[in-house]
Amino acid sequence: MKIVLGAIADDFTGATDLANNLVREGMRTLQVIGVPATPLQLDDVDAVVVALKSRSCTASQAVSQSLDALNWLKAQGARQIFFKYCSTFDSTPRGNIGPVADALLESLGASQTVMVPAFPVNGRTVYQGHLFVGDRLLNDSGMEQHPLNPMTDADLVRVLSQQSKWPVGLLNHSVLKGGATAARAHLDQANDKGLRHVICDSLDEDDLQAIAGAVVDFPLVTGGSGLGQALPAEYRGRGWFSHTADAGQLEPASGGALVLSGSCSRATLVQIADFLKHYEGFALDPLALAASDAHYHEALNFARDRVGRGVPLIVYASAAADRVQQAQERLGVTASGDLVEAALANLAKTLVNEGVGRLILAGGETSGAVVSALGIKALRIGSQIDPGVPWTQAQIDGRDKPLSLALKSGNFGAENFFTRAFEVLQ
Ligand code: ADP
Secondary structure (H helix, E strand, C coil): CCCEEEEEEECHHHHHHHHHHHCCCCCEEEEECCCCCCCCCCCCEEEEECCCCHHHHHHCHHHHHHHHHHHHHHHHHCCCEEECCCCCCCCCCCHEEEEHHHHHHHHCCCCCCEEEECCCCEEEECCEEEEEECCCHHHHHCCHHHHCCCCCCEEECCCHHHHCCCCCCEEEHHHHHHHCCCCCCCCHHHHHHHCEEEEEEEECHHHHHHHHHHHCCCEEEEEEEHHHHHHHHHHHHCCCCCCCCCCCCCCCCEEEEEEEECCCHHHHHHHHHHCCCCCEEECCCCCHHCCCCCCHHHHHHHHHHHHCCCCCCCECCCCCHHHHHHHHHHHHHHHHHHHHHHHHHHHHHHHHCCEEEEEEEECCCHHHHHHHHCCCCCEEEEEEEEEEEEEEECCCCCCCCCEEEEECCCCCCCCCHHHHHHHCCC
């Protein structure tokens, strides 16, 4: 059987976020970590999301990984390719959204694609090409202080124009009010003018549905998981798949409960403070990690002790912007990030080995590092905790029961996300 949707996601949490929305729309979805090296059984799968770690590497690495994923998905017969990036358009003037979209378009021989980052249910909307997070413009949302890809401009046509070799158009809200037909006519006109990328406004689900209706037969679409929520209805309308009611059913969870956080996003900092009202935590300091191994072992012993007693706990490097900047100035941006990611990955490996069975990871890059260290190749997507974040399950070598895993992208989740996530699992 051929899969309907083949997605290429530029980070792990983003991949899960998309997969979550596909499952909620009744698509049986498998998330694979990187391009599978061995053939997979995809008979009962409607959509596959390939999770890459291509958001913050060089543009040429991101292009080459994405083209590998594209070729694999084409070999599985995917009817439509979806390039998934963050709803806050995480990128830098060098990429990687523009160069990857350029390369995918070229490889597919397609003339045009859309850019639809909006995820209205999570407060990410686009109006006149400007991205908002809640009621703030992107560059005033906290994202301007992101450790790896600070977003200092909310005008996405301008942002993408710096990254892509082709001119960028806009499908604005007034056109979308005319529905899918009007949107398609506008896209066709843009195509005639050589506008190969079109940033799409979207304020709500109706706008996303109009866009989905306009682009369902495009070889390539790009955007956030909001578009992923809208597309399945269009696929169903064409008889490409039929809705599965229990597409997100998982085995019961078991084992110790641990949160590991490397996300310094505003939402995560609030969620950590809330969790610490109920449970204990250990704050990892990159400067202390750099100084000696003692700090890591202190964290490990702290966690071991509590996991053994069955109490949920958190180990976090997450810190406010001034502390992050201090570490980055002393150690370098990449080195401080790598140090934190390596420490969290080693903690995860050791503690899962010792009985942690319910693990929450906060941060896109952080999740990528930990999931790779755990050797996880594929995730079954389960029920949603908060918009964009489902529980998932993975098989781990040496464990008879699957590991329950939640990958939370920085800005996602309500204030009580961590405590509630464990409750939802009961
Ligand atoms: P988010 O999803 O919030 O963007 P990420 O995990 O993708 O979170 O990115 C956060 C980055 O910041 C990671 O590379 C992480 O290792 C790094 N980091 C976390 N804590 C600190 C800190 N205290 N100092 C410097 N860098 C940090």
